[in-house]
Amino acid sequence: MVPNNFRRLRGVAIAAAVVASLALSSCAAASGDVSSGPQAEVAPGFLAKAGGDAENPGKLTVQLDYDTAEVQGLDPQPAEAARSWMIMGLVYETLVTVDENFEIQPELATAWSQPDPTTYVFTLDTDAKFSNGRALTPADVVGSINRLLKTPSIWTGQLGPVESVEETAPNEVTVRLASPHAPFLAALANTPAAILPMAEIEDGSVDVTKEMLGTGPFVVEEHKQDTKWLFTSNTNWRGGDNFDVKELELQIVKQETTRQASLREGSAGLTNFVSVDSLTQMQGAAGVSVVNQLQSDYYYVLLNSQRPGSPLEQQDVRFAINAAIDRQAIADIVFAGTTSPTGVTPSTLPGACDPTGLPSATTDVSKAKSVIEAAELGSEPLKMLVYTDEPVLTQIAQLIQQQLAEIGVTTEIEQYDGATYNNRVFTTKPGNFDLAIGWFAGYVDTSSVTQWWNPSISRFSDGFAGSHDDLNELIAAGAAAQEPSERAEIFTRLCATADEYSEMVPLVHRPSIIGFNSGSVDPTIQSNEGYGDLLRNITDYRLTGK
Known part of the structure; x- marks a missing residue:
């Protein structure tokens, strides 16, 4: 996936800030119960876990900070934003999915072999x-994968070197790759x-850019862009009707303080927050819980070569x-210790490299200062771009x-709306920049996001990054390697x-703050998430009816 800001930007007013105010803000946050590490789990792999059988079927209201942002409409294949993945994933299903440990699990495929x-x-x-009501067929699977391979999409490259897709028996599909590609199954899980309704697409009865027809637990009843979505349960879903959320309303509410108020008063059962301050600001609110879900997503700074x-x-x-940037200070000061540094491979994933062992992390800052002094950069400051959508x-x-x-480097921060920044x-x-700050989605396989360091694969980085044969070879080797220890060694290099x-x-991982009102809902929330799906496991939610 391209940097998530490439498609998912939305207007959010930015407050003026100075470094001193950052320190004050983080000190205030740190004075509460926010821990500097992962939060306590209620069960292995979960920050919240619903219990019992469905007893209170009804409506759940969720408030989100922004809507989908896809120029291709509702077609999931070219979707580039995690928010689109989450919303479209309420209707569509994939061959496989991932669990709380990032292990591949069945979805439309009950089993697979290699x-x-x-x-x-x-x-x-x-x-x-x-x-x-139409039954899924192998033709839907074959047609969907082939359509994705032909779609000018950032996700096409994640599938790897697919050579053929064919129906090989009733209810069986075989995919052959030209060479091994370790993240193939993980790519199929997003x-x-x-899997799309290919018969309806081909006969023209369904336009997937304007409507969604899937095999998932929900169907769309209404959508008003940047206002709300309304979903109802899919009576044909093979998972049965043993889930409480029969009606789901997603309200788009940009102001974080408004979402906080809605959660407190119970007009919203669940919401997301961008600021880690919400972890402390919501403490003491009756019936409200706020959790910090780890994500593989992370912030970066681009240096335009x-x-x-x-x-x-x-x-x-x-x-x-690079060596002068203190990642741990960013985690501690900006995020009050609620996140951690990372390398190219997201440190929340198994087999990732150790960010504390990177060359930049082990280089004395005095050496960096000497290099800058010798380079004689001049008086012209380097322009550092940010977009205003995420303060x-x-x-x-x-x-x-x-x-x-x-170290003697002068920078000037320039703030732009998302379109100008992009x-x-x-x-x-x-x-047209020197430095730029944004964030990447990290995915669920250690090698997936590494593809973006090869400009010929990424399709978005060639304007600021060079193509390096040694790095490209390591990227290819990481994707091809199957054995965990071999992969870990490659990722370190x-x-x-x-x-x-x-x-x-x-730089550091991007926190995902999720709040819920126990008077409305008892949710299941994983401790770690790779595809930005804060509503994952929604069919396990229980409406409390209190």
């Missing part, structure tokens, strides 16, 4: 039906790989800047600005190599 490293044989669920005449063309200058980006930028000043960073070639080039520099 007779050799490049062949996958899927047995389809014979009970699966689309919400119009909404862009959803592709602008002719820029001092950032020099690798040693970029690396000096914490400016807070990160202010702290980095202070850190870079200590144009200057991702569309213009070369990118991959993270170090990318760190030395210092063009796309990971």
Whole structure:
């Protein structure tokens, strides 16, 4: 997936801040019960876990900070935003899914086998039906995967070198790859790989850019962009009717304080928050729980090596800047210790590299200062871009600005709306910036996000990052390797190599704050999430009816 800000930006007013205010804010947050590490689990892999059978079927109201943002409409295959994945995933299903441990589990495929490293044989669920009552067929699976392979989508590359997709028996589909691709199943577990109603698409009775017809637990009754979604339960869902949420309303409420008030008064049963301050601001509210869900998503700073005449063309200058950035300070000051540093491979995933062992983390800052002094950057400050849709980006930028000043690098923070930011960073070639801060989705397989460090694969980074043969070879090796210890060794070298080039520099994980009112709902919330789905396991929710 491209940086999530590429498609999911929304207007949020930004408050002016200075580094001093960051310190005061984080100290206030730290004075509460916010821990510096993962929160206590109620069960292994879960921050909240519903219990008992369905007893109170009814309506759940969820408030979200923004809506889907796809120019292709409701088609899940080209969807690039995690919010779209979550919302569309209420209607669509994939062949496989992932559990709380990021392990692959059945969904539309009841089982699968891998007779050799490049062949996958899927047995389809014979009970699966689309919400119009038509049974799922192998043709739907074959057609959906082939359609995705032909779609100009960022998710196409995640599937790897697919060579063929064919029906090989009744209710069986076989996929053959040209070479081994370890994250193949993980790629099939995300909404862009959803199985579509191909018969209806081909006969023109369904336009998936304008309506959704899937095999999942919900159907869409109403959608008003940037206002709300209304879903009702799919009576044809093979999972049965033993779930409470028969009606789901997603309200788009941009103001965080409004979402807090709705949660307190019970007009919203569940909501998300962007600011970690919500962890303490909501403490003491009757019947309200707020949890900090770990995510593989992480913030980054881009250093543009592709602008002719820029001092950032020099690798040693970029690396000096990289080495001066204190990731742990960002985690502690900006996020009150509720997150942690990461390398290229998300540190929340199994087999990821150790961010404390990166070359930049083990380089003395005095050496970085010497490099900057020798480079004679001049008096012109480096432009550091952020987008105003997520205020914490400016807070990160202010702290980095202070850190870079200590080695003699002067920066000027420029704030832009999402469209302008995207144009200057991702569309213009070369990118019209020096430094830029945003965030990546981290996914659920350690090698998936590494693809973006190869500009020929990413399709968005060639305007600010070079193509490096040694790094590209490690990226390919990480995707091909199957054995865990071999993969971990490759990722250690991959993270170090990318760190030395210092063009796309990971910082810290992006927290996901979720609040719920126990008077409305008893939810199931995983401790860790890779595809941005805060409503994962919604059919396990129990409405309390209090």
